[in-house]
Amino acid sequence: MATKAHLARAERLQGATGALATAAMAAMDAKLPWFGTLSAQDRSWIGLVAQSGISAFVEWFRDPEAHSSMPTRIFGSAPREFTRVISLHQTVDLVRTTIETIENTIGTLLPPDDVPIVHEAMQRYAREVAFAAATVYAQAAEMRGAWDARLEALLVDSVIRGEADESVRSRASALGWAGAVGTTDSVTTGGAEVAVVVGRAPAADAPQSGHGSSNVADMVRHAAREAGADALCAVQGDRLVLVLGGTSKPVEIVQKLARWFGPGPIVVGPVVKDLMSAVTSARAAVAGLRAVAAWPGAPRPVQADELLPERSLSGDGHARRQLATDVYGPLTVGDGVLLDTVSAYLDSGGSIEATARAMFIHANTVRYRLKRVADLTGYNPQHPRDGFTLRVALTLGRLLNPEPGSTVL
Known part of the structure; x- marks a missing residue:
């Protein structure tokens, strides 16, 4: 007292x-x-x-x-x-x-x-x-951390659902996204380039999980920024979605982040110009994750464009049109001799000599034409994986455009 x-x-x-x-x-x-x-x-x-x-x-x-x-x-x-x-x-x-x-x-x-x-x-x-x-x-x-986590999850969901608008930029800027403003400097330096990455979320009891989805997102975001990229991250059910910005080589970044994902494939969507266009990358990445099971030997991470055949077979209309337009289309230009050559080569089981005999041309001519096919499409018919992609592209191209030389639909 x-x-x-x-x-x-x-x-x-x-x-x-x-x-x-x-x-x-x-x-x-x-x-x-x-x-x-x-x-x-x-x-x-x-x-x-x-x-x-x-x-x-x-x-x-x-x-x-x-x-x-x-x-x-x-x-x-x-x-x-x-x-x-x-x-x-x-x-x-x-x-x-x-x-x-x-x-x-x-x-x-x-x-x-x-x-x-x-x-x-x-x-x-x-x-x-x-x-x-x-x-x-x-x-x-x-x-503030809890609010930022909710805002980030909503932002990633908007990108996945294709509902990105001008508000996405302001929300991303509030979260520290350097390329959100879309300034001239960020565009010229590549700071606005975006790619969406999708993989499995780590199990709750995994050592790297951090015992919570927000902790996983924090660790992935921190690791991405240490690797030199902007990052937005969210756990959606059993799926971990990462939006990378400021890098034209997302696969190299994701290779450094793979340990934060759960077991299984990681699919990297194509690079797009900015956050407003990220839905294109997200759509390809999600479709790739759905179809990657058809390619057991796929690398980890794998680019969504490397899964075009599997995606097209799983019902992805965008992949079908991409194969028909970007792969089949260039082969139909002119007299269609490249299309005939690669088709005969694939039908002959990948034999240059058999192709030459079937087409009554010299084997070196076949080799030259196959090289032209690789230059035009980016796929080398003499590589098994590329040959498979070309086979699917030719099939889809003929279905969508029966008349060679006309415009692919």
Whole structure:
């Protein structure tokens, strides 16, 4: 129980709170350059917090045991937005300035016998206030983190669903996406290029999972940015979706991130010009993940365009049109001799000599034409995997465009 002398000391300290608060505000204005740049409303909130802190100190000084939680409540008078106005470092400066002002002022406001006792109590109280400030900012950071995670998940979902609009850019910018603004510099340097990556999410009990979807997204995003790319990440059920930006070589980035995905294939969509066009990459990546089971030997990661035959067979209309237009179409130009040659080569089981005999031409002519096919389409008929792609492309091209030389639909 407090003695009469201590209660009297507390009353004298109570009478000095107004002068202490005024002196603290004057010291902030004089010692902290950034304080004067705040708006009048923000300065008034800071003054209210300072006044609340000094009054709380008096109550705590009167009976520390009865008011042990008082230091943690002094920030309750400030709005939640207060943590966005000033940083934790600036809050520490405010607390330090207030304490120094009290220590320098109480000698003129209190009797000499009260000063050392109040000074010692202030040191203990300041430590509790420092912990309270750290708690306030930690809670604010946690709330912002949870909000950012929800915003990021909505943004990735918009990309996957093809609902990207101008709001996507502003939301991505709020999350720190460097290429969201689409400035000239970002375009010329490749900063706006985007690719969507889809794979399996890690199991909840996997060592790298972080025991939560938000933790997985945080770790993948951090690893991607260390590799030199922007990243947006979300876990959608058993699927991990990653939107990479600022790189024209997403496969190289994903190779560094593969350990954060769950077991199974990882499909990288084609690179598109910006976030607004990311639905094209997302559509290809999702279709690729659905079809990749048909190619057991697919690399990890695998590009969605490497899965065009499997995607077309699984019902992906975009892959069918791409094969018919970009692979079959160039072979129909002119007299169609390249189309006839590659068709005969595939029908002969990949034998150049058999193809030459079937077409009554020299074997070197067959080799030359096959090289032209590879140059035009990007697929070498003499490679088994490319030959399979060409076979599917020829089949689809003939179905969609029965007349060689006419425009592919």
